[in-house]
Amino acid sequence: MxxxxxxxxxxxxxxxxxxxxxxxxxxxxxxxxxxxxxxxxxxxxxLNYGRLIAMHVDPIEKKPLMHYKPGTWVMSIATAGCNFACQFCQNFDISQRRKVNEPYTSPEELIELTVKRRAQGLSYTYNEPTIFAEYAIDVMRLAHSKGLFNTWVTNGFMTVEALDDISKYLDAATVDFKGSGNREFYRRHMMVPESEPILDALLEMNRRGVFIEITDLIIPIDIGSDLRDLERLVKWIIDNLGPETPFHVLRFHPDYRMLNVPPTPLKMLEKHAEKAKELGLEYVYIGNVWGHPLENTYCPHCNHTIISRLGFQIRYIDIEEDRCPKCGAKLNIVM
Ligand code: SF4
Structure with missing residues (x-):
């Protein structure tokens, strides 16, 4: 404590x-x-300072982060609790747990383990890292002093005041939307009053130079799977973060309190991905569909395959510094 x-x-x-x-x-x-x-x-x-409920070394692609240090490994940690209550949470046993009785891991011990296991960075993930911000900040500071990088997988619902401290040590973030940020969807299925604070946090992260990728979980129910919601979100991203922002359309799988809803049909995901591209996003992915061609990174100018993937595995990377080897276009990839 x-x-x-x-x-x-x-x-x-x-x-x-x-x-x-x-x-x-x-x-x-x-x-x-x-x-x-x-x-x-x-x-x-x-109450959850240093009380880690999960600690694994994962490929960074699992977060997903496709454009930040591809092919690296990240020590991934979580605690109990969450500031959202999503009915479809895949980590509900962690996020909705309200008892903290895990053993204490100090920031020093965690960094020592990270180095020992040869991870190049850390990911604060599985539950919302904002709610263990004090611990995350202490770990992130230490991580930087040892040459490790920090990435968050976040719902983006932190305040701008909190980001003031967090962003000093945050290198990259995957910011997760659900139902394309539809307000009614957030209210009914996540107990979140509004999705607008996420946009404020994104602006602030962008202003402070945090590398951003965005995911959008599409659940095949009436609210939140409408292409007009996706259109609104994508236009906002293009206008405020830029068309080079990587964007992942994610497949839903039934879980927790949404066991009665089937997985998102592939056609629906492809329609969303197609729309996002049509509107001008340069890097669009389909996630949670093993072996789909939109797991790969393509050059937005000549369509050359820059990174070929199978799931979280990289088959090959074909890049010259940060440029496409075929047409020479500059790519939004941090190697
Ligand atoms: S405002 Fe504070 S106490 Fe309330 S959910 Fe957010 S982090 Fe937790």
Whole structure:
């Protein structure tokens, strides 16, 4: 347990947590929505500081991050809790857990293990890293001092104030949308009042030079699978982050409280991907479909295959520094 960094004490004795855009007001003795921040005698504590529930070395492609250090390995960590309550969460046993009883791993121990296992960076993933920000920041600072990079897989619902500290050490982020950010979808299926704060966080990450990839989970139900929602999201990305932003259309698989919905039909995913390309995005992927041609990275100018993949495995990379070897176009890939 560690005192939290992002809170104010209000006149009525409650605590206002401004780590994420829920801005919970937490009375004495109680915890916030994420289940891991408690008001104890007028101070806010992070209950999950260093209490890691998962620790694996993964290929960076699994996050997915296709354009940032392709072919590297990342120590991937998570704690209990989450600030979202998605009915379809694939990690619900971690994210919706409200008990923290995992053993403590110090930032120093974690970095030592990362180096020992020959990972080149770290990924803060599986549950929302924002809700263990104090620990993540301590680990990220240390990681940089050892020449390791930091990547987050995030729902993007952190505040701009929190990003002030987080972004100092954050190199790349996969920001996950669901249902193309449809507000009604977020309310009904994720218990999230609005998706707009994610756009503010994206602008801030972009301004601070964090490398961004975006995913969009498409669930085959009425709300959130409409091409007009995708169109709105893609246009926003192009206007605000640029057409070179990698974009992943992800297949849904039934899980948790959405076992009655079938996996997303391939045709629906392909229609979404096609639309995203038509609107002007240069790097569009289809995720969670093993062996699909849109697992590969193609040069947006001459269509040459730059990175050939099978699932999370790289078959080959054909790039000259950051340029296409065939037509010489500059590519948005960090090697
Ligand atoms: S981080 Fe947790 S306690 Fe803080 S505002 Fe978000 S959900 Fe509430």
């Amino acid at each position: 560690k005192e939290a960094s992002f809170y104010n004490v209000l006149d009525d004795g409650k605590i206002l947590c401004y780590l994420c855009a829920r801005y919970c007001r937490i009375p004495e003795g109680l915890i916030g929505f994420c289940g891991v921040r408690q008001n104890i005698k007028g101070k806010l504590y992070s």
